[in-house]
Amino acid sequence: MEFAQWSPEYETGFPLIDQQHQQMFELVNQLQEAIVRETHPVTIKQLLQELLQDTMEHFTLEENLMREHDYPSYQEHKQIHDRLTRKIRKVLHAIETNEDTQVVNTELSHFLHQWLVHHIQGQDQKMIQFFRSKNLCLSSETVS
Ligand SMILES: [Fe+2]
Ligand SMILES: [Fe+2]
DSSP states (O other): OOSSOOOGGGOOSOHHHHHHHHHHHHHHHHHHHHHHTTOOHHHHHHHHHHHHHHHHHHHHHHHHHHHHTTOTTHHHHHHHHHHHHHHHHHHHHHHHHTSOGGGSSHHHHHHHHHHHHHHIIIIIHHHHHHHHHTTOOHHHHHHO
């Protein structure tokens, strides 16, 4: 069984957002496996860089949509996004400078998994409900 298992209850109904969330789950699974197998730090670093990249891309998409449609909780949602990217950057910095080799452990993948589940079911669903109330058709908007 996969570590970070995707569940239909995480779906927002907007294809691009769901696709990006699933890709983030997939990277957390790869990270967990690499940590458990004690894979070379370079591989772990690459996985984290990929996760940071995809996460930033995804957050940018959500933040642009929130701004475009005057989402009232934009600031709060963005701050939560920023805290996560700061955390991933900090871990990457610790690996790169070798200042803390203990920073990459299964606690990190557990944290990332929990963060995703919590954020998708909380802040993201709240944002999606707002978009729906505005009759926004994100499926065509986000794919274009
Ligand atoms: Fe999201
Ligand atoms: Fe979000």
